[in-house]
Amino acid sequence: MDTLKNKYDSIIFDLDGTLWDSTANVAEAWQAVKQQVNYIKDDVTVAHVASIVGLTYDAIFEKLFPYLTTEQRNEFKGLAAISELETLNRTGGIWYPYLLETLKDLATRYKLFIVSNCQSGYIETFLKMDGLDGLFIGHQCYGTKTQPKWQNIVDVVNDYDLKAPVYVGDTMGDYEASVKAGVPFIFAAYGFGVVKEDQVATINEFVELKNIL
Known part of the structure; x- marks a missing residue:
C-alpha cells in the first residue's frame, strides 16, 4: 500500500463502522x-x-x-x-482491533476529529470509554445542527483551521460527503459499506493506518 505519510495534518473519522460497531x-x-x-x-x-x-x-x-x-x-x-x-x-460498542493503540500512535502526529451522522450525545458516549480521553480535539454530528455530513466536515476544517485533512469512513455516503467537502478519503473496507471510487487508500484493518499515515 502506498504511503501517505507527511501529506496531511489531521484525520477526521466517521464513527460507526470505522472506529466501533455498536x-x-x-x-x-x-x-x-x-x-x-x-x-x-x-x-x-x-x-x-x-x-x-x-x-x-x-x-x-x-x-x-x-x-x-x-x-x-x-x-x-x-x-x-x-x-x-x-x-x-x-x-459501549465493540472497538475494532488495535483501535486504542492505533489512535494513540496517530495522535502523536495528527490532530484527530470525529464527524458522524449520529444524534447528539452519541459521540460523547464513545469518547467516555476508557483510554480515549484527550485523543480527539473536536467532533461534530448531525444531531447538533441537523446539517449534512459534508457541511459538518467543512465546519470542522474551518473551525480548527485544518490545512490538509483526510477523512476515514466506511460507506459510499462517507465518500460522497468527503468529496463534497473537498477532503481526501480513506475507505475502511472492514465496515458496513462498499466504495470503489478514487479514495486515496483502502484499509482492511484499522491498524493499517499506523503504517500508511
Whole structure:
C-alpha cells in the first residue's frame, strides 16, 4: 500500500463502522422501545441496524418504519434516542482491533476529529470509554445542527483551521460527503459499506493506518 505519510495534518473519522460497531447494542435498545409501543410490526434486529449505518438520525427511522405516521415515527425516534444512549453508556460498542493503540500512535502526529451522522450525545458516549480521553480535539454530528455530513466536515476544517485533512469512513455516503467537502478519503473496507471510487487508500484493518499515515 502506498504511503501517505507527511501529506496531511489531521484525520477526521466517521464513527460507526470505522472506529466501533455498536449495532448489537443499538438493536437491543431499539427493541426495548418496540416493546413499549404497539405500532412497530417486526422485531428490531442487528441486520436492521446495520442496514441504516451512515444515514442521518432522521432518515434512519423513515427507512426502517415507512408505514408509521409522522407522530408515531417521531415518538419512536425520541424514545429510541434515549434508550440508545442509556444502553451505550452502560455497554459501549465493540472497538475494532488495535483501535486504542492505533489512535494513540496517530495522535502523536495528527490532530484527530470525529464527524458522524449520529444524534447528539452519541459521540460523547464513545469518547467516555476508557483510554480515549484527550485523543480527539473536536467532533461534530448531525444531531447538533441537523446539517449534512459534508457541511459538518467543512465546519470542522474551518473551525480548527485544518490545512490538509483526510477523512476515514466506511460507506459510499462517507465518500460522497468527503468529496463534497473537498477532503481526501480513506475507505475502511472492514465496515458496513462498499466504495470503489478514487479514495486515496483502502484499509482492511484499522491498524493499517499506523503504517500508511
